[in-house]
Amino acid sequence: MIILVVFIVMALILIAAAIYSIMHRDLLFAVMGTGIVSLILSLFFYLLQAPDVALTEAAIGIALTTIIFIITIRNTSRDEDEIIDKENEKL
Amino acid sequence: MKKVFIIILLALIGYFLVDTVYNIPFGENRIGSIESDHPTVAGYYLSNTVEKSRVANVITAIVVNYRGLDTLGEVTVLFLATTGIASILYRRKEEEEDVERLNLPSSMLIRTGARVLFPIIALLGIYVFIHGHLTPGGGFQGGTIVATGFLLMLISYKGFNTNHNIMAWIESIAGLSFILIGVWGLISDNTFLGNIPEVGKLNSLLSGGLIPIIYIAVGFKVAVELTGILDILLKIKPNK
Numbered sequence: 366m367i368i369l370v371v372f373i374v375m376a377l378i379l380i381a382a383a384i385y386s387i388m389h390r391d392l393l394f395a396v397m398g399t400g401i402v403s404l405i406l407s408l409f410f411y412l413l414q415a416p417d418v419a420l421t422e423a424a425i426g427i428a429l430t431t432i433i434f435i436i437t438i439r440n441t442s443r444d445e446d447e448i449i450d451k452e453n454e455k456l
Numbered sequence: 457m458k459k460v461f462i463i464i465l466l467a468l469i470g471y472f473l474v475d476t477v478y479n480i481p482f483g484e485n486r487i488g489s490i491e492s493d494h495p496t497v498a499g500y501y502l503s504n505t506v507e508k509s510r511v512a513n514v515i516t517a518i519v520v521n522y523r524g525l526d527t528l529g530e531v532t533v534l535f536l537a538t539t540g541i542a543s544i545l546y547r548r549k550e551e552e553e554d555v556e557r558l559n560l561p562s563s564m565l566i567r568t569g570a571r572v573l574f575p576i577i578a579l580l581g582i583y584v585f586i587h588g589h590l591t592p593g594g595g596f597q598g599g600t601i602v603a604t605g606f607l608l609m610l611i612s613y614k615g616f617n618t619n620h621n622i623m624a625w626i627e628s629i630a631g632l633s634f635i636l637i638g639v640w641g642l643i644s645d646n647t648f649l650g651n652i653p654e655v656g657k658l659n660s661l662l663s664g665g666l667i668p669i670i671y672i673a674v675g676f677k678v679a680v681e682l683t684g685i686l687d688i689l690l691k692i693k694p695n696k
Binding site: 436 | 515584592593594596597600601603604607682685686689690692
């Protein structure tokens with residue numbers, strides 16, 4: 366019973382973080398949202414008895430992908446509107 | 457009209473999604489066994505791997521032994537990705553001088569923490585890929601964990617430089633040893649990447665024949681490649 370409640374709460378947090386990362390205009394916050402999604406997903410894999418996949422998700426999803434996105438944001442612009450403006454200027 | 461079409465399309469996709477998920481018998485034993493009337497591949501792996509491959513972790517046996525050629529392909533894909541990123545973004549020595557890796561120097565808290573954590577993270581990663589045939593994880597996971605340790609050092613210390621020559625050598629030797637082990641299997645077992653499972657006893661570090669050696673090679677290769685990608689990415693000059 367308690368495991369079911371934990372699963373439902375985790376799933377709700379996962380969906381909320383996913384929607385947050387899609388909706389947010391600031392790309393840095395959006396990347397943080399994807400990091401939270403990966404964290405919860407990795408916990409899910411662990412609880413569903415797939416430790417191999419959980420390890421992969423933890424190492425690649427939480428650490429590496431997030432960092433590579435952050436490096437990319439640092440080298441471009443942080444706000445989505447700025448990027449759209451720049452694209453319009455080029456055109 | 458367009459909106460109605462979109463709603464109909466969404467309803468169709470939703471119907472097929474729900475229909476598919478609803479028909480999955482959750483909680484049932486769908487792995488099966490080779491003794492039943494309908495023997496399955498998964499059942500074969502579960503009942504034969506421990507005897508034949510002498511590996512405690514069945515997933516490792518599947519990844520490195522039964523599906524070894526796929527793993528070789530995955531390693532090649534990662535190698536090609538690194539080569540692509542390096543060929544586009546790598547800077548030569550003369551240009552490197554004026555490249556600042558970070559806009560701001562990191563705080564003392566991060567630097568001290570990184571110095572304490574780096575050996576522990578590296579040790580955990582090496583443990584994961586050396587014990588790939590005994591515990592969950594393996595070459596890819598362990599290599600990624602080691603790369604995260606290097607990432608911590610790269611973002612904490614400005615002076616922390618990775619030697620690309622040594623990294624290229626480690627990568628080449630690891631990749632070559634994977635292929636050579638495969639050829640060894642071809643000679644001894646008549647199949648590419650064939651195993652010699654009689655070596656060592658089950659559940660000990662020296663077991664599984666060639667599987668741990670392949671996973672150690674994969675671990676080194678993945679760690680070096682991902683560290684190289686991160687190092688190259690962190691050296692790009694922000695255009696601000």
